[in-house]
Amino acid sequence: MKVVKQQDIKLDSSFAEEIAKRSGENVFLCYQCKKCASGCPSRMFMDSTPTQLMRYAQLGMVDEAMKKNTIWYCVSCQTCSTRCPADIDIAHVIDTMRIIGQEKKLKADDNKLPLFNRLWMTMIRFMGRAYEPGLVGSLNFLSGKPTKDMALGMKMIKKGKLKLFPSFKKPFAMMKMFSRAKKLRK
Amino acid sequence: MKLAYYPGCSLHSTGIEYDISTKRVCEKLGIELVEIKDWICCGSTPAHQRDDLMSIALPAKNLAQVRETGDMKEVCAPCASCYSRLKFAQQRLADDALRKDVEMIIDAKYPGDLIVYHMLDVITEKFGVEAVAQRTTRSLNGLKVACYYGCLMTRPPKVTGKGQFENPTQMESLIQALGGVGVDWNMKTFCCGAAFALTKTDVVLELTRKILADAESVGADVISVGCPLCHANLDGRQTQINAKFNTKFNIPIFYFTQLMGLALGIEPKDLGLHKHITEVGDFLKERALT
Numbered sequence: 001m002k003v004v005k006q007q008d009i010k011l012d013s014s015f016a017e018e019i020a021k022r023s024g025e026n027v028f029l030c031y032q033c034k035k036c037a038s039g040c041p042s043r044m045f046m047d048s049t050p051t052q053l054m055r056y057a058q059l060g061m062v063d064e065a066m067k068k069n070t071i072w073y074c075v076s077c078q079t080c081s082t083r084c085p086a087d088i089d090i091a092h093v094i095d096t097m098r099i100i101g102q103e104k105k106l107k108a109d110d111n112k113l114p115l116f117n118r119l120w121m122t123m124i125r126f127m128g129r130a131y132e133p134g135l136v137g138s139l140n141f142l143s144g145k146p147t148k149d150m151a152l153g154m155k156m157i158k159k160g161k162l163k164l165f166p167s168f169k170k171p172f173a174m175m176k177m178f179s180r181a182k183k184l185r186k
Numbered sequence: 187m188k189l190a191y192y193p194g195c196s197l198h199s200t201g202i203e204y205d206i207s208t209k210r211v212c213e214k215l216g217i218e219l220v221e222i223k224d225w226i227c228c229g230s231t232p233a234h235q236r237d238d239l240m241s242i243a244l245p246a247k248n249l250a251q252v253r254e255t256g257d258m259k260e261v262c263a264p265c266a267s268c269y270s271r272l273k274f275a276q277q278r279l280a281d282d283a284l285r286k287d288v289e290m291i292i293d294a295k296y297p298g299d300l301i302v303y304h305m306l307d308v309i310t311e312k313f314g315v316e317a318v319a320q321r322t323t324r325s326l327n328g329l330k331v332a333c334y335y336g337c338l339m340t341r342p343p344k345v346t347g348k349g350q351f352e353n354p355t356q357m358e359s360l361i362q363a364l365g366g367v368g369v370d371w372n373m374k375t376f377c378c379g380a381a382f383a384l385t386k387t388d389v390v391l392e393l394t395r396k397i398l399a400d401a402e403s404v405g406a407d408v409i410s411v412g413c414p415l416c417h418a419n420l421d422g423r424q425t426q427i428n429a430k431f432n433t434k435f436n437i438p439i440f441y442f443t444q445l446m447g448l449a450l451g452i453e454p455k456d457l458g459l460h461k462h463i464t465e466v467g468d469f470l471k472e473r474a475l476t
Contacts, residue, residue: 022238041377045386075389076231077377082351089342098235105244112385113235121240130195134451139384148444149387150464151242154420156200159461163199168227173293177247180291181239 004061012060019057023096029086030054036080036090044069050080050090057093069109071097082165125178126150128169187312189303190252190261191219194268194414201265201414203327203458207420208264208305210457214450215313215321219262219458221421228271231381233422242284245275249302250294260354262304266413267380270338273345274304286292304339306412308355315363329473330443332473333357333368334397336416337377340433351375357410357442364449371465373400378416387426390470394419395427398435408438408469410445417441422463438466448475 011091016027017091030051037049047058065071080090102114117120118136123131132154142147156162212219225248233241249272250259263269279285279296286391289296303311309318316360340351348354352375358368378396397420401409411417422438428435440463447457454476459466470476 015265035298041379042389044392045389047259073389074384075379075393076234076381077337079337079377082342091342097236099238102236103400109250113330113382116385117236120230121236122243124227124229124233128224130199130227130230132199136384141203149384152426155463158420161461167198174226176202177228177291177293178240180293181243182238185239185289 006051008149013058015060015062016057018040018100019096022099023088023091023092023119025096027057027088027093029088030058030084031086033085035083035085038081039079041077041079042073042075043075050094051072051092053097054088054090057097057148065097066101066106071101072113074098086155095120096112110143112139115139115142126171126176127167127175128171129167131166133157134166187216187440188218188220188258189308190223190255190258190300192228192261192263192268192272193221193227193228194225194263194265195415196265196267196418200418201441202332203461204264204414204417204441204443207441207447207452208458208460211443211446211450211451212319214447214452215309215318215401217308217313220256222251222261225251225467226266228268230267230271234271234274239291239466242275244276245271246279246288246296247274247292247294249275249300250292252294252300253297260301260303260451262303262305262308264412266304266338267415268303268356269304270345270474273347275338276300276302277345286450302435304412306339306357308362309442309446310454315359319363322364323371323447324360324449324475326445326449326475327365327473329357329361329366329445329475330369330407331361331366332371332401332404332409333361333374333442334401334408334409334411334420335375336411336413337375337411340375342420343368358414360442361410362388363443365415366445369401369404369406371404371406373397376421381416382455383419390419391423391427392438393428394423395431395433398427398434398437400436401437407473408440408445410440410442412442424464436464438462438464438469440466 037051139182229244340348345349379393444457
C-alpha cells in the first residue's frame with residue numbers, strides 16, 4: 001500500500017465541484033464502504049480501486065485520479081452504480097473523469113480507449129451507423145498493431161458477419177447535429 | 187401486437203443472426219416489428235465515455251424517428267447496449283433544460299411518452315411465457331442452459347426499472363417453457379468486458395474465461411444470451427481463450443431468440459445458426475434439435 005504524506009495532500013474541492021457540475025454526482029457522499037471495489041469485474045487490472053478513486057476526488061488528488069490507469073479500465077458494467085449504498089452513480093463519475101481527461105488530452109495509460117472513442121464518434125458523425133471493418137482497421141493501424149484479430153475478422157467475413165461496405169444514413173443531417181452540439185457547448 | 191423495432195448497428199453486422207432470429211420468431215408469434223425509419227447509432231459506450239450531450243442526443247434522435255415511422259407508443263431493442271442507451275436518454279430527458287438543448291441538436295420534438303423494452307421483456311412480459319409454450323412444436327429436451335444476462339439488460343435498476351437485477355430469472359422461465367432447464371450459476375450478470383473487445387482485449391479474454399468456466403463447472407450444455415456484444419465475446423473469443431489459458435472450451439452460445447426459434451419449429455439456417463464462430467451444427471444434430 002502506498003502511504004501518502006500529509007504535506008503532499010492538497011485539499012482542494014474544485015475537482016469534486018467540476019464533477020458535480022458536469023454529472024450532478026456528489027462524490028462527498030462516499031463513505032468508503034468498498035462495495036464498488038468488491039464488485040468491480042475490472043478491479044484486477046486497475047492501479048487503484050473505484051473506492052480509492054472516490055477518495056481521490058474528495059481530496060482533490062487530481063493526479064492520483066486522472067494519471068493512473070484506473071478510469072481507463074472501467075468497463076461501464078454499472079455494478080458499482082447499482083450497489084452504492086450512498087446512491088452515487090460511480091460509473092457516471094468515472095465517465096465524467098474520462099471526458100475531462102480527453103478534453104485536456106491527458107495521457108491515458110495506452111491511449112487506446114480515447115482513440116477508439118474518437119474514431120467511433122467520427123464514424124457516426126459521417127456515416128450515422130457503425131462500420132466495423134473500417135473502425136477495426138483504422139484502430140489497429142493507428143495503434144501500431146495492424147494484424148490484431150485478423151484471423152477472427154476473416155472468419156467473420158466468411159460467415160457474413162461483417163459488412164464489407166459502409167451504409168450512409170443521412171450524413172449531412174448527422175454532421176449538422178454534431179456541429180449544433182459543438183456550438184451549444186461553447 | 188405492434189412495436190417499433192430498433193435493431194442497432196451490431197444487429198446489421200456482428201450480431202446479424204440475432205436480427206434474423208428475432209424477426210423470424212416475432213413473425214411466428216404474430217408480433218409485428220416495424221423498423222424505425224432511418225435509425226442511427228445510439229452512440230453506445232464511446233458516446234457516454236467521450237461526449238455526454240451526444241450520448242443523450244443520439245438515442246433521443248432515434249426515439250424522435252419513431253414518430254416519423256408510424257403511430258407506435260412502444261419501442262423494442264434486442265441489443266442490451268442500445269436498450270440501455272435509450273433508457274438512459276429517457277431518464278435524463280426528464281430534465282427540461284437538457285431536453286431543450288437536445289431538441290435543438292436533433293432538430294425534432296422529443297416524444298416523452300414512449301415505452302422502451304428489451305426484446306426479452308417483450309417476450310416474457312408482454313407476450314407471456316405461457317403463450318410461447320403453447321406454440322412450441324419441439325421441446326429443447328432438457329437442454330441445460332446457462333442464462334446469461336450480462337450488464338445492461340438489468341443494470342442499473344434505476345434506469346431499467348428491473349426489480350430483479352442481481353439474480354434475474356425471466357430468461358430461465360422462458361427456457362423452461364421451451365422444454366429446457368435453466369441451470370443455477372454465478373455469472374449470469376457478470377460483465378464480459380463488452381466495450382473493451384477491440385481496445386483492451388486481455389480484459390475481455392479474462393472476464394469471458396470466467397463466465398465460460400463457471401457455465402462449464404455447473405454442467406451447462408449451452409449459454410443463452412440477449413446481447414450481440416456478449417455473443418461476440420463468448421462465441422467469437424473461445425479459440426483465443428483456449429490458446430491463452432490452455433483451456434478446451436467449446437460451448438455453443440445461442441441467442442435466446444434462436445433457442446425459441448428451434449422450439450417453435452423454425453429451421454436452424456433460418457435462425458442464422460450457421461453463422462456462429464463456435465460451430466453448433468454437430469451439437470444440434472446430437473441433441474436432435476434440427
